[in-house]
Amino acid sequence: MASIWEYANPRKFLATTDVVLPWVTALAAITLVAGLIWGFFFTPDDYKQGSTVKIIYLHVPSALMAINAWLMMLVASLIWLVRRHHVSALAARAAAPVGATFTLIALATGAIWGQPMWGTWWAWDPRLTSFLILFLFYLGYMALWQAVENPDTAADLTSVLCIVGSVFAVLSRYAVNFWNQGLHQGASLSLDREEHVADVFYYPLLVSIAGFVLLFIALVLLRTRTEIRARRLYALAARERMGQGAAG
16 A cells, blocks of 8 residues: 555656656547447337437437446545645546536537437436536536635545535435436446447447546646646745745
8 A cells, every 4th residue: 555655746747647648548539439339320220219329329428427437536535635646636626627528518419319219308306416516526626626715624524525525425326226207318338238228339339438537637637747747836935034024
């Protein structure tokens, strides 16, 4: 376990991601393009939903990553609160815009799918409502980081907000199981082969999900590197202000 915490050192993190990031980015691009092309162009129309079913190659991966991005932020926030590793706090901050974008994509594609299937762009379904609230938590999380000038105080406050918002991340995933009413269908992926989508849709969907996961990792690594450098500039500016104050 001691070796894991070595990467909480900003220099170690930057040196490691210098090597890892290009590979992850390349794999993300290959997997994402392969999954979307396979899904959109080489799978048949569904006998009930027609070509509309193909939106799952965007909707399902983006919804999955929207929830898991918040859970990743939760883990990073807890590490910050317990161990005070700055890289973990900055990684949580870096993940927020990425997760918010995935959430917005999931909401938009869900509405596009829902209009022909349900006859409406939106319904106050338990899962949809909790997902919308999760998106608002993403916006609030990013706004709170911007509103608080001291980075450590901002990290503390946003970590608490992340813990509270995790309730809606869980509800977004399991609302269909908690409440029987609502328009939203059950999970498209399941360990039970009787429940998940047909294999002709299932395998390209897995490739698309892998692409979204790798894309998320690549973007978070890239943004965390940027946040580390921004934090260094903030520290240098603070030292310069202190020096000018002492000289004055």
